[in-house]
Amino acid sequence: MPASPSPSPSRSSSPSSSSSSSSRKALLLCGAVAVAAALMGLVSWQASTLDKAPARSSSASQPRNAGSDPAAELAGLARRDAGDKLALGRADAPVVLIEYSDFKCGYCGKFARDTEPELIRKYVENGTLRIEWRNFPIFGAESEAAAKAAWAAGQQDRFRQFHEAAYTPGAKEKGFGEARLLELAREAGVPDLERFRQDMAGAAAEAALAKDREEGYRIGVSSTPSFLVGGRPIAGAQPYGAFAAVIDQAAAKARAAAGAGAGTGAGAGAGR
16 A cells, blocks of 8 residues: 655655755644544555565574564564663563654654653653664765764763754754764763764764664665564654553563463473
8 A cells, every 4th residue: 555645754755855844834734634644654664564574684683583473573673782872771671662763854853752751751661661773864964974973972872862962852953964963962961072973984883874774674664753662563753652552562462471481381390
């Protein structure tokens, strides 16, 4: 089914030079039109993503679960790396939310400001949810520069602070040139700005960005923000309740699986 020409989520096929007046008009859309457009985007990405499982690979960023279940394959994209400086929450949390986003995307900013803080308070802080960031720049050179800068801030344990500064209302309108990125790094409290500058321009930042972007394209992500929650795709800056419902379902499924595993182990032990 063709995707709706909705302003949410932002599409990678959209021209990076969209006018600010068009963006303001898009943000004014509300009610039934916005809801219908968001649902159309969700259905479109689910269809394109779940109709085929991602290709298997030995890479850590590839699905780890064998079998023909696309949701399990997508859930396997969770890296669960305790050293991931762009992730938030316990590595062994029962549910992982993977976010593919762009710092120049207005709806990514909306999610970051309106929805994510509630998810952190309700689910990350109690150990239920882990949030893994994927840089998915689709709006040209400044998007890529901001992605590398976010990664560089993360190397000094300031990714979340940089993320917050870059998504402050009006931040993207100031652009993401080098001077502006250094200003954001200062706002984020990055301690070593010279290291930040070097990391931002280095090969490691480029490789990290390529890894994230390749993963997104491989599973069919074509717009931002896009999410996987326990392997289930969610497209666009959906309201808190949409995420909470999926997280609750995924957490209940994980608890049931853990209980079944424990029961099987107990039964096996009793039979010895």
